[in-house]
Amino acid sequence: xxxxxxxxxxxxxxxxxxxxxxxxxxxNQFCMSLMKAANRxxxxxxxxxxxxxxxxxxxxxxxxxxxxxxRCIALGGNIYFLAKIGATDGKSFQQMAGSMTGLSEExxxxxxxxxxxxxxxxxxxxxxEKK
Amino acid sequence: xxxxxxSVYTSHVPAIGAALDHGRTHEPYxxxxxxxxxxxxxxxxxxxxxxxxxxxxxxxxxxxLEIIPTFAIGTAAEFAVADEGWGPRPVPKxxxxxxxxxxxxxxxxxxxxxxxxxxxMDVDHGLTVPLSLLCGQPQAWPCPVIPFAVNVVQYxxxxxxxxxxxxxxxxxxxxxxxxPLQVQIWGTGGMSHQLQGPxxxxxxxxxxxxxLDRLIAEPxxxxxxPHIEYVREAGSEGIELVMWLIARGAMNDVDRGAPPRVxxxxxxxxxxxxxxxHLILENAG
Numbered sequence: 236x237x238x239x240x241x242x243x244x245x246x247x248x249x250x251x252x253x254x255x256x257x258x259x260x261x262x263n264q265f266c267m268s269l270m271k272a273a274n275r276x277x278x279x280x281x282x283x284x285x286x287x288x289x290x291x292x293x294x295x296x297x298x299x300x301x302x303x304x305x306r307c308i309a310l311g312g313n314i315y316f317l318a319k320i321g322a323t324d325g326k327s328f329q330q331m332a333g334s335m336t337g338l339s340e341e342x343x344x345x346x347x348x349x350x351x352x353x354x355x356x357x358x359x360x361x362x363x364e365k366k
Numbered sequence: 367x368x369x370x371x372x373s374v375y376t377s378h379v380p381a382i383g384a385a386l387d388h389g390r391t392h393e394p395y396x397x398x399x400x401x402x403x404x405x406x407x408x409x410x411x412x413x414x415x416x417x418x419x420x421x422x423x424x425x426x427x428x429x430x431l432e433i434i435p436t437f438a439i440g441t442a443a444e445f446a447v448a449d450e451g452w453g454p455r456p457v458p459k460x461x462x463x464x465x466x467x468x469x470x471x472x473x474x475x476x477x478x479x480x481x482x483x484x485x486x487m488d489v490d491h492g493l494t495v496p497l498s499l500l501c502g503q504p505q506a507w508p509c510p511v512i513p514f515a516v517n518v519v520q521y522x523x524x525x526x527x528x529x530x531x532x533x534x535x536x537x538x539x540x541x542x543x544x545x546p547l548q549v550q551i552w553g554t555g556g557m558s559h560q561l562q563g564p565x566x567x568x569x570x571x572x573x574x575x576x577x578l579d580r581l582i583a584e585p586x587x588x589x590x591x592p593h594i595e596y597v598r599e600a601g602s603e604g605i606e607l608v609m610w611l612i613a614r615g616a617m618n619d620v621d622r623g624a625p626p627r628v629x630x631x632x633x634x635x636x637x638x639x640x641x642x643x644h645l646i647l648e649n650a651g
Binding site: 241242245246247248249250251252253256260263264266267269270272275304305308313314315316318319321322323327328329331332333335336337343346347348350351352353354357358359 | 380381384395425426427430431432449450451452453519520521522558560561562563564565566567568569570571572573593594597598599602635636638639641
C-alpha cells in the first residue's frame with residue numbers, strides 16, 4: 236500500500252522526506268563538505284573539478300553550477316544543506332530564499348517587511364493552477 | 367528534588383544571531399525584534415535557573431544525512447559552537463550538565479522514549495540564538511545547558527502528540543533527581559516560515575496567534591494537530607513548532623496542578639524570512 240503523502244498538495248513546496256533524502260544524498264553530503272573552510276576554498280578555485288569528486292548526477296552538478304536552488308531541491312537537495320553553498324558565495328538566507336520565488340531581492344525583502352507571503356490562495360496546488 | 371520552574375518559547379532565526387554578532391541591534395528593523403526580549407533578559411536575571419534543558423533542532427551542522435536521530439540528548443561536559451559555513455558565532459562555548467543529562471536519559475528511555483545519547487556534538491544557531499536573546503552577550507553563559515536536538519529536517523518529524531508526551535516524561539525524570547535544582551525547559555524554532563521553493567516567505571499571523579493561545583490554554587488538544595496542518599498553514603519550516611510542545615508537556619498543569627502564569631508574550635513579523643514568537647510560562651507555586 237502506498238504511503239500517505241498529503242503534503243504533495245501544497246503548492247511551491249517540496250517536503251524533504253526519506254525518498255527525497257535518498258535521491259539527494261550525495262548532493263547534500265557535497266554541500267555538507269563546504270562547512271570546512273579549506274573545502275570552500277578548493278570549491279571556489281575549481282567548482283567543476285570539486286563537484287566531480289562526488290558521485291552526484293550530472294543534473295545535480297549542473298544545478299549547483301547554475302545556483303538554481305529550485306532545481307537542486309527537485310533533485311533531492313534540502314535547503315539547510317544547500318545553504319552551505321550560499322554561505323560559500325557570501326549570500327544570506329534571505330537572499331537564498333528569495334532566489335526561489337521569482338521575485339527580485341528587493342521585492343522579496345519588501346514582501347517580508349510587509350508581513351510576508353499571505354496564506355490566502357497559497358494552501359493548495361489547485362489555487363496556483365488557476366493563476 | 368529537582369523541579370521545572372518555567373518554560374520559555376522562542377524562534378531561533380539565524381539572522382538574529384548575525385544582527386547581534388555584528389552590532390546591528392540598534393537598527394530600526396532589528397529594534398522591533400529585540401524590544402520583545404528586553405523584559406525576558408530582565409526576567410532571566412531575576413529568575414536564574416540552575417540548568418536549562420534546551421529543545422532545538424540542528425540545521426545540517428552536527429548531523430549530516432549520515433545519521434538522523436529523532437531525539438538526541440547531549441550528555442557531554444561541554445559543546446563547541448558550530449561553524450555553519452560563515453565561521454562559528456562569537457559566543458561562549460556551552461557547558462553541559464552530564465549528571466542530570468544522564469539521569470534524564472536513563473529515566474526517559476525506561477519511560478519508552480528511545481533517545482539517542484550524544485557525547486560529542488557541536489551546537490548551532492538553533493541553540494545559541496535563544497541563549498543570546500535571553501542572556502545577551504556575556505563572557506560565559508549563566509548556567510549549564512542540556513542540548514536536546516529534535517529531527518525536524520527530514521520528514522517525517524515526530525508528531526506533536528509524541529513531543530507532548532515526551533515533555534511529560536522529561537518532567538518525571540527531572541522530578542526524580544535528588545539535587546534540588548531549578549530547571550527551565552525551553553522550546554525553540556518557528557513560528558510560521560518557509561525557506562524553500564516558490565512559496566518561500568509564507569507567514570500566517572492568525573495561525574501563529576491561535577497556536578500561542580492554544581499552547582497556553584489547551585496544549586493537549588493542540589498536540590493532536592497533524593503534520594499537514596503545520597506544513598500547509600505555517601510553512602514547511604513552521605513544523606519546527608512541534609518542539610514547543612515538548613517544553614509545554616513538561617509543565618505542572620498537564621497532569622495536575624494549576625495553569626502556568628503567562629509572564630511574557632511577544633510576536634513580530636519579520637526577522638529575515640520568519641515570524642518571531644516568544645512566550646514565558648511560570649509554573650504556579
